[in-house]
Amino acid sequence: MKLFFYFTILIAFGVHAQQQKEQVTLDYYLPQNVTYNKNIPTPKSFFNFELGEMHTDHTQLANYMMEVAKVSDRILIETTGYTFENRPLQLLTISSPKNLARIKEINEQHLDNLNADRKKSPSDLPIVVYLGYSIHGNESSGSGAAIALAYYLAASQSPELEKILENTVILLDPCFNPDGIQRFSTWVNSNKSTNLVTDPNDREFNEVWPKGRFNHYLFDMNRDWLPVQLPESQARIKTFKKWMPNVLCDFHEMGTNATYFFQPGEPSRTNPLTPELNQKITMKMAAYHAKALDKIGSSYFIEENYDDFYYGKGSSYPDINGSVGILFEQASSRGHAQESANGIITFPFTIRNQFTTSLSTLQATSEMRTELLEYQRNFYTNARSESKKSKIKAYVIGDEKDATRVNELAKILSQHKVEMLELKEDIIINDKKFYKNLSYIIPVEQQNTKLINAIFDKQTKFKDSLFYDISAWSFDLAFNLNFEPVNSLSLAGTRYEPYIEVGKVSKKSDIGYLIEWTDHKSPKLLYQLLSKGLRVKTTTKPFVHSGKTFSYGSLFLAVQNQEMNSEEIHKYLNETIKEYAFNITAVETGFTEGINLGNPNFKTLFLPKVAMIVGKGVDPSDAGEIWHMFDQKAAIPLTKIDIDQLGGINLNKYTSLILVNGNYSSLSQKTTAKIEQWVQNGGTLIGYQDAIKWLNESKLIELNFKTKKAEAQNISFELVDDYKGAQLISGAIFETKLDLSHPITFGMTRTKLPLFRNTSIIIEPNKNSYNNPIQYTKNPLLSGYISKPNLELLKETVPFQSINKGDGNILIFTDNTNFRAFWLGTEKLFWNAIFFSKLM
Secondary structure (H helix, E strand, O other): OOHHHHOOOHHHHHHHHHHOOOOOOHHHOOOOOOOEOOOOOOHHHHHOOOEOOEOOOHHHHHHHHHHHHHHOOOEEEEEEEEOOOOOEEEEEEEOOHHHHHOHHHHHHHHHHOOOOOOOOOHHHOOEEEEEEEOOOOOOOHHHHHHHHHHHHHHHEOOHHHHHHHHOEEEEEEOOOOHHHHHHHHHHHHHOOOOOOOOOOOOHHHOOOOOOOOOOOOOOOHHHOOOOOOOHHHHHHHHHHHHHOOOEEEEEEEEOOOOOEEEOOOOHHHOOOOOOHHHHHHHHHHHHHHHHHHHHHOOOOEOOOOOOOOOOOOOOOHHHHOOOEEEEEEEEOOOOOEEEEEOEEEEHHHHHHHHHHHHHHHHHHHHHOHHHHHHHHHHHHHHHHHHHHHOOOOEEEEEOOOOHHHHHHHHHHHHHOOOOOEEEOOOEEEOOEEEOHHHEEEEEOOOOOHHHHHHHOOOOOOOOOOOOOOOOOOOHHHHOOOEEEEEOOOOOEEEEOOOOOOOOOEOOOOOOEEEEOOOOOOHHHHHHHHHHOOOOOEEEOOOEEEOOEEEOOOOEEEEOOOOOOOHHHHHHHHHHHHHHOOOOEEEOOOOOOEOOOOOOOOEEEOOOOOEEEEEOOOEOHHHHHHHHHHHHHHOOOOEEEEEOOOHHHOOHHHOOEEEEOOEOOOOOOHHHHHHHHHHHHOOOEEEEEOHHHHHHHHOOOOOOOEOOOOOOOOOOOHHHHHHHHHOOOOOOEEEEEEEOOOOHHHOOOOOOEEEEEEOOOOOEOOOOOHHHOOEEEEEEEEEEOOOOHHHHHHHOOOEOEEEEEEOOEEEEEEOOOOOHHHOOHHHHHHHHHHHHOHHHO
């Protein structure tokens, strides 16, 4: 089957690229022998340049979509949300005027097709196709194709198109990532020469950090379809769930020296939860794309490089929702025209390929309409049937000390339309406590039963050892919540809705107030108190007040000797706690059990002033995750210092300096010595993943790494890349055991903690056991892929170390504690490094 798709000769790609050295017109993209409605504005009439001559910024793109929708009776347009930079997220609903007049009814009928009890055949329904472009901002041929497509769908008077519009509802999202495409278009347009320079070394093709791929907080948004942490993702998931499209197409770009890819991808890497029929339909549709690309002489390939395993991507999320997701990858010009292994690849050429496969998708879905509708209906019918037979009737999920994490997961599940029920009473399952006000039940028998399996899936055995993305993402482990299956719904109550419980202060106290450190948002509250000038202490030993145990890290706010008086403190706490899901306990007496509130084991905390190195060599996504966490989750200022400016910065104003995963070899010996002196003077340096290597090489720390050189046995040259890829730890989940008395684990309530790992950096334990507060267990693999040699290496090693240096310390993490903003179970480790470093 693969050979069939490789027959188009590579010369054709080069010829077409060479032909595009001269400026093209709109005719270059559009089907021939078609008349067009002259009332629809062409891109050139609106932009004052030909499509592909410049890169349209998002404002131009959005305004054009508004204008076309205004004059066309085939298009409805809406704003589904806004980005962090307040750019609109647009959705165009495109169909025949007759269909648009009853679009609400069509929507209802389409959703009804998911119901097995529907009497009518699905053949009487329109097909729903969702076309989304440029989720990576510097992959702009997608949005260019969306412009051509919007014009064509509005203006074409082709009988073939009119037939498609009669039986198709097209959801067109012209730009998944407005902030990223704005950054990228500004870069390439400002570096464009009038006489195009095609040399890959030219500045036009080499964006400065962080590049246009990411959104405002530097997230790769094509990894956020399942976690839905970002406003862009929340808008598109809302659209997806509103319509439940039969097909979703996700248009991307890849390396300049490639050709064109469309799915299916690597067969051995398809998630086993995806029905086999899904891939057969994808292959059937691939023939349409091949025929269309053959017609214009473009080269392509399938079933290589890309996979359908992680359900958090645009091309795979539909597959677990009864739809068919298809990824398109176009070799990128990364500017206007660039030399490549296949000749000079131009921006118009890349747009043309994406536009061509957009049309072939519409042709395929129209002609396969009944087949696709029946597939979607059967997907949900079979899912319900399987769930009824399941011995597991529900999952109970909760946490005895953290309402916020429980609720944050519920928010994600509700966006995916997962049904949740309240827990009638407190229960204990396998020694795990589930309190009714801190738990909920997820019934297995519901429409989204397949998606539930995917969200909480745990796999440790695989057909293939290579993954385009991560191999594990189990949300109960990511949130570090109690999670247990039950074989009855007898304890289930009414529908559970996510909520934020308004926190309260138990009463006024003239002694002080106690705050547990266990809730996910307690670091945000601590910063608010410290920034208000209030003196706060934390306990290094547990104690009991009025019959309630306050564990390690609990906060004590004394009333006396503060700048605010007793009344002012009580009023401030009452106002502040309303945005939290936990309560503040008024102290009745300092004569507590265990230690008293005046005990030396209560340590004074200080307002942190934190900086993070960014810039060339630094991993943008890892830096963005921390920036997002400070700014959006904790409302704490974070200073971002460019790596090239670090040498001239006075570090003494900062209490903590963060080095996320990255290459820091560009730092001079003088700057390195400056950092070391700052640490010795009392600063806290926090290093992640590859930053640890630099710290070790620079002699700032001395750690022993565990390594074992793998020897290839019976591996042919053809398979060497696969062999090397199998040695990577690309994203799996491992179990650790905790010393709850160590400040890095303050706020943790259980002695086991799942950690996400996507690095092969493995560290030997410290010879002193008390310096190993987090340690991998003897059998650590919980979910995901790891090679047997790496698993043996990882056992009983440590992901964290604290190294004292003068009056300061260096804290290192081999694992990303803040992965993609949804790994809430380990974020507390990071905040402990910020607030409690002086206690280590």
